Amino acid sequence: MTRRDRALMQLAQAETRAENPEVREHIRAAREAIRAVAPTGLQECPACGRVGVPEQIAVHDCDG
Ligand SMILES: [Zn+2]
Numbered sequence: 001m002t003r004r005d006r007a008l009m010q011l012a013q014a015e016t017r018a019e020n021p022e023v024r025e026h027i028r029a030a031r032e033a034i035r036a037v038a039p040t041g042l043q044e045c046p047a048c049g050r051v052g053v054p055e056q057i058a059v060h061d062c063d064g
Contacts (some may be wrong), residue, residue, distance in 0.1 A: 005042060005051075008034055012044065012051040 008031055014029040043057045044050070050060055 004034060008042065009051045016049045034045050 011027050011031045014021045015024055015031070019028060019047045020041075041053070042051050045057050045060065045062060048062050050057065050062070052060065
């Protein structure tokens, strides 16, 4: 996993835990900015926001 992938995953976790809508919006914008610079090939679960390789997302324990 690259540092960029790690950053995206950390941001995804932060977004799911942030309770302030403005904070969530900033996190979401940061993730989009990172992704725009360099696509990762990672997939995001639409239900819980978890980010990982497609094989992981397909089998993850979803809490969304
Ligand atoms: Zn999920």
